[in-house]
Amino acid sequence: AQSVTQLGSHVSVSEGALVLLRCNYSSSVPPYLFWYVQYPNQGLQLLLKYTSAATLVKGINGFEAEFKKSETSFHLTKPSAHMSDAAEYFCAVVLDTGRRALTFGSGTRLQVQP
């Protein structure tokens, strides 16, 4: 069963427009949730994480995400897209706190049009 679902494998926005990348998870335990960004030919970089302290989480580069337990969602937003935001974004969740491994969504490629 899919544990992390990212809706939309490709999202295209205009520079200056709102960025919204969707992530839904299925977990029977309180989740640890993450968003990672991957620029072309690079490794993954942590954008932000939710660890039950606050439902609205602020990350680097102006991104933020809101944890909504009732909707089992952790959508990523940025008010105003910049050309440098073009990358692939991955939502991830820790399902097994014993081994601490991440389960990743399939990724969303963000294009920013000038």
Place this chain on the structure above:
Amino acid sequence: NAGVTQTPKFQVLKTGQSMTLQCAQDMNHNSMYWYRQDPGMGLRLIYYSASEGTTDKGEVPNGYNVSRLNKREFSLRLESAAPSQTSVYFCASSEVWNRAYEQYFGPGTRLTVT
């Protein structure tokens, strides 16, 4: 701090050849991981090592072996490469004590098996 380093960056193998992917981290982390990344599938866990001296299978371990050489180093071996193992391989590490679960990734190894 170099963070997580991986060698080689690129490799082409013929079917049946063997090779070892090397990973090292200088953050004094206890846990280390190997993932593979395939288009449209996100990252999938191959093996992980919760601490020095221990290793365990992840989601897709078939065709791979690992060695946790010491606290810093975690290698991934392909004994007899197959075209299905063409992928990008990422090593990651994380700390245990702070329960943050966030992982730090290396730059990846792009492997092609012909």
